[in-house]
Amino acid sequence: MIDELDFRKSWSFFPTGVSVLAVKNQNDIIQGMTASSVMSISLNPPIIMVSVGVERSIIKNLKTSEFISVSLLSKNQADIANYFSRPHNPDNNFFYNKENCFYIKECLGYFLCKKNDFIKIGDHIVYFLEVEKFEFQDIEPLVWYKGNFENSL
Numbered sequence: 001m002i003d004e005l006d007f008r009k010s011w012s013f014f015p016t017g018v019s020v021l022a023v024k025n026q027n028d029i030i031q032g033m034t035a036s037s038v039m040s041i042s043l044n045p046p047i048i049m050v051s052v053g054v055e056r057s058i059i060k061n062l063k064t065s066e067f068i069s070v071s072l073l074s075k076n077q078a079d080i081a082n083y084f085s086r087p088h089n090p091d092n093n094f095f096y097n098k099e100n101c102f103y104i105k106e107c108l109g110y111f112l113c114k115k116n117d118f119i120k121i122g123d124h125i126v127y128f129l130e131v132e133k134f135e136f137q138d139i140e141p142l143v144w145y146k147g148n149f150e151n152s153l
């Protein structure tokens, strides 16, 4: 029998970057969620993947929204990662937001996407997102390791 906490702990030894997954709700307010289960899947077409727990509040808007953005956080954005990993009032202040393009300001890079496919697996839904637009800069990433932000300022 696999112990859930032990399983989670084992993966905490594997460092990852940190992103904020974001969608717009019906009132055009952006809802964000901190996510580390993100990876690049396909180059042609350009597809990335993000895994979201079925109980996360962002799921409802993920189902309906046309555009989804994934912002990769830089090393001095641990406060933003913390903010979007806890219950909060949706707040557009953290985001660049023009027409259909929205992403965390001054992040390392962002991917503006449309949904391509999804699969429910266990207690998560894995979304495959097709990238429509992206930008990035060569700055240091925020790293999640052993339950902490390894290199936040």
Ligand SMILES: Cc1cc2nc3c(=O)[nH]c(=O)nc-3n(C[C@H](O)[C@H](O)[C@H](O)COP(=O)(O)O)c2cc1C
Pocket: 018, 032, 033, 034, 035, 036, 037, 038, 051, 052, 053, 055, 056, 057, 058, 081, 084, 085, 086, 087, 144
């Ligand atoms: C560093 C970090 C990475 C996370 N990665 C994910 C993830 O990939 N998928 C996910 O569903 N939740 C992830 N979470 C948890 C969610 O951010 C958190 O449970 C969520 O924001 C809670 O929002 P809610 O109460 O509105 O559902 C992560 C949390 C942290 C601190």
